[in-house]
Amino acid sequence: MASDLISQVLDAVSEANGSIFSNDVFPSVDFTTIKSALDRLGSREMIMYKQIDQEEANLTTEAEGIAAEGSHEAKVFEAVRQAVGGLKIADLPGLVGKETAKVGQGKAFKEGWIKKEKDLLKAAVHSIQDASREQLQTIQKTRTYPDPKVLSDLRKRKLITMQKVISFEIRKGPKFAKEFVKEETDLTADMLATGAWKSVKLKPYNFNAMGAPTMSGALHPLNKVRHEFRQIFFEMGFEEMPTNRYVETGFWNFDALYVPQQHPARDLQDTFYIADPPVADKPRPDPVEKTEKLADGSIPTSEAQDRPRQDYESYWNNIKEVHEKGKYGSIGYRYPFKEDESLRLVLRTHTTAVSTYMLYKLAANPRPARYFSIDRVFRNETVDATHLAEFHQVEGVIADFGLALGGLIGFMEVFFGKMGIHRLRFKPAYNPYTEPSLEIFGYHEGLNKWVEIGNSGMFRPEMLEPMGLPKDMRVYGWGLSLERPTMIKYGVSNIRELLGHKVDLNFVESNPAVRLEKE
Numbered sequence: 260m261a262s263d264l265i266s267q268v269l270d271a272v273s274e275a276n277g278s279i280f281s282n283d284v285f286p287s288v289d290f291t292t293i294k295s296a297l298d299r300l301g302s303r304e305m306i307m308y309k310q311i312d313q314e315e316a317n318l319t320t321e322a323e324g325i326a327a328e329g330s331h332e333a334k335v336f337e338a339v340r341q342a343v344g345g346l347k348i349a350d351l352p353g354l355v356g357k358e359t360a361k362v363g364q365g366k367a368f369k370e371g372w373i374k375k376e377k378d379l380l381k382a383a384v385h386s387i388q389d390a391s392r393e394q395l396q397t398i399q400k401t402r403t404y405p406d407p408k409v410l411s412d413l414r415k416r417k418l419i420t421m422q423k424v425i426s427f428e429i430r431k432g433p434k435f436a437k438e439f440v441k442e443e444t445d446l447t448a449d450m451l452a453t454g455a456w457k458s459v460k461l462k463p464y465n466f467n468a469m470g471a472p473t474m475s476g477a478l479h480p481l482n483k484v485r486h487e488f489r490q491i492f493f494e495m496g497f498e499e500m501p502t503n504r505y506v507e508t509g510f511w512n513f514d515a516l517y518v519p520q521q522h523p524a525r526d527l528q529d530t531f532y533i534a535d536p537p538v539a540d541k542p543r544p545d546p547v548e549k550t551e552k553l554a555d556g557s558i559p560t561s562e563a564q565d566r567p568r569q570d571y572e573s574y575w576n577n578i579k580e581v582h583e584k585g586k587y588g589s590i591g592y593r594y595p596f597k598e599d600e601s602l603r604l605v606l607r608t609h610t611t612a613v614s615t616y617m618l619y620k621l622a623a624n625p626r627p628a629r630y631f632s633i634d635r636v637f638r639n640e641t642v643d644a645t646h647l648a649e650f651h652q653v654e655g656v657i658a659d660f661g662l663a664l665g666g667l668i669g670f671m672e673v674f675f676g677k678m679g680i681h682r683l684r685f686k687p688a689y690n691p692y693t694e695p696s697l698e699i700f701g702y703h704e705g706l707n708k709w710v711e712i713g714n715s716g717m718f719r720p721e722m723l724e725p726m727g728l729p730k731d732m733r734v735y736g737w738g739l740s741l742e743r744p745t746m747i748k749y750g751v752s753n754i755r756e757l758l759g760h761k762v763d764l765n766f767v768e769s770n771p772a773v774r775l776e777k778e
Contacts, residue, residue: 264288264296265439272306272429273437280311282426290425297427302465303442304434308427315402315424316410322395322418330391331355331363336372336382345379395419477768480757481651484745485633488653491677492631497655500613502634508539510601512612514578515619516692517721519592520600524608531637531648533604541602542571569623569727577725587724606637610654611692611736615722618658618734622727627659633741644753651741656718662733664695667715671699671737675712678744684709692722693736703747713739 264285271284281293300306318326325331338354339346352360364380367373374383394409398419404410413419442462443450450456478486489499513525523529577586579598585591607613610632617630636652657670672683682702690696693716701712715737723734742754749770755761 262439264292265300268296268300268306268429269435269437269439272431272435278428278430280426280428282424293427297429300439301432304432305436305439306429306432308429311426311428313403313424313426314421316398316404316413316419317402317422318395318399319418319420322413323399325392325418326395326399330366330389331359332366332370332372333363333387333389333392334359335363335367336387339367339373339380340382342380345376345381348375348378348380351380391418477770479767480745480749480751480770481741483770483772484748485651485741487678488633488741489631491674492655494677495629495674497629497631500610500617500630500632502610502613502632504613505606505635505637506533506604507607507612508542508601509603509605510542510575510578511615512605512607512609514582514596514601515615515722515725516611517581517719518691519582519594520597521594522691525600529639530608531606531639533606536604538599538602539604541575541598544569544571569619574619574725574727581721581725587720589719589721591721608638609636609738610634610652611738614654614656614736618656618718618723618728619726621658625729625732629655629657631655642755644755647742647754647758650754650758652738653741654736654738657735658728658732660729660731660733662717662735664717667697667717667735667737670735671713671715674737675699675701680712688714688716690714690716692719693717694719699737699739712743713737 267285271279281288281297285293297306297308301308328334329337334355335351338351346354351364355363364373368375370387371383372387373380375381394404394413395418398404398413410419410421414421440460443459444462446456446461450459492499509520509525513522514520518524579596580586580591581589582592582596583594585593613632613634614630621628631654633651633653635649637649640646640648642648655674668685671685672681675681675683680701684700684702686698686700688696688698696714696716698711699713699715700709702708703710715735718734718736720730723732724730728734742757745751746754746757749757751757756763756766
C-alpha cells in the first residue's frame with residue numbers, strides 16, 4: 260500500500276544519520292511506486308530526494324559458472340599442469356569439456372600459461388592469477404567495475420549484460436515529521452456546517468503544476484503557411500481558382516501552355532501518366548449538374564444567357580496550328596502535332612494547367628483579373644531530403660492591359676515583402692510558356708545566403724492568343740513551392756519529416772503559429 264510505504268520511508272529517513280538510498284532500503288519496490296511516494300512527501304517538503312541514474316553489470320549464466328569454478332583458460336592450465344610429462348591435445352576436451360577446451364586453450368596460449376611441444380601441451384609457468392574470475396567476482400558483489408575497458412571486454416565476450424538502474428538518494432526535508440497527516444483537497448459543506456474546517460489540514464494549491472494536456476485537433480504546418488499565403492493574396496485583391504482536378508489531359512497540362520510534345524518534362528521519368536482510360540475527350544464545356552437542369556433537360560434561360568459560349572473546337576485547332584506551323588506572329592515548333600499524345604491523362608505536374616483553363620474562361624469576357632491557387636502537384640522524382648513525388652505549388656496570375664516586365668518585378672517586391680523577404684534578385688531564365696522569364700532569389704537572413712524562392716514570367720502570345728484574349732492583354736505568372744518556406748520557418752531539414760508517413764504527430768500538435776512577415 261502507498262500509505263504503508265510512505266510510513267516506511269519516513270521511518271528509514273528518521274533512523275538514518277544522513278541520506279538513504281532506495282535500492283538499498285527498498286530493493287523490491289518498483290520505480291513507479293517509490294517515485295509516487297517520494298513525490299507526495301517531497302511536495303510537503305518533508306523529504307528531499309535526488310534521482311540517480313546508473314548502469315549495473317549483471318553476470319550471464321556462463322559468467323556465474325566462471326566466478327564459482329574458474330575461467331576456461333584457468334581450467335585448461337590446471338589440466339595441463341597436472342599432466343606429468345605433458346598432455347596430448349586430443350585428450351584435453353575429455354578432461355575439461357569440449358567448449359572449455361575450445362575457448363580456454365587459445366586464451367591460455369595468449370596469456371603465456373601453456374606451450375606446445377610437438378603434440379603435447381605443457382605448462383609454461385608454475386602458477387597463474389585468474390583475472391577473469393576475480394573481475395567477475397567483483398562485479399557479482401558490486402554490480403560494477405572501476406575499469407571501463409574491463410567491462411567493455413567482458414561485454415564483448417558476452418559474460419555480462421548492462422542494465423540501467425534508477426534509484427533515489429533520500430534525506431530529511433525542512434518540514435520533516437515522522438507522521439504523514441492526510442491533507443484534505445476539498446472544502447465540503449459538512450466541514451462548514453460542523454466547524455471541522457478549522458482543524459483539518461487543507462492541501463495548498465500548487466500553482467506551478469503543469470495542467471493536463473487537452474487532446475484536440477491541430478493544423479499541419481503546411482496548412483498554417485498556406486493560410487498565410489491565402490491572406491496575402493486576398494489582401495491584394497486576388498480570386499482563388501478551383502483546383503480540384505488532380506488529373507488533367509496533356510492538352511491542358513502541356514499543349515495549351517505551348518510546351519512541345521517532345522519536351523523532356525513529358526517523359527515517363529518526369530510525369531505520372533494514367534493507364535486507364537488511356538485517353539480523354541477533346542476540350543469541351545464543363546458538364547452541367549443535374550440540379551441545374553429543368554425538367555425537360557434544358558438549362559434555365561437566365562443561366563444560359565449568363566454563360567458565354569466558347570468554341571472549344573476552334574481553340575483545339577488554334578493550339579494544334581501554333582505547334583505545327585506557327586500562328587499569331589510565331590513560326591511554331593514545326594512538328595506533326597499528335598492528338599493521342601495531347602489527350603493522354605496525367606497527374607498534373609503544375610497548377611498552371613488550372614491557370615490556363617481560367618484564362619481561357621476569361622477570354623469570353625476579357626477584363627483585368629487576378630487569380631491564385633495553392634494545391635498539390637505531382638512529379639516523378641527521386642525522393643530525397645528536399646524532393647518528393649508530390650508537393651504543393653503556390654501560383655498567381657495577373658491579367659491586364661499594357662503590362663510590362665518592370666511591373667512584374669515591382670509586384671514581386673511587394674508580394675514577397677509581405678512574406679518578410681525584402682531583398683530580391685532576378686535572373687533571366689527559360690520557360691516554354693513565358694517570355695521573358697525570371698528566376699527569383701531572396702536573401703535569407705537566417706541562412707546568410709541567397710536562395711531561389713520562385714519562378715516568374717509573362718505568358719507568351721502563342722499561349723494567350725489561341726484562347727481569344729486581346730493582343731494587348733498581358734498576363735503575369737509566378738509560382739513557388741509551399742514546402743520550402745514552411746521548412747525554413749519551422750527549421751525542418753528533411754522534407755519527409757514535413758509531409759508523408761514519417762511525420763511526427765507531436766511536431767504537428769506542438770508547432771507554433773506562423774507569420775510570414777515575422778522572423
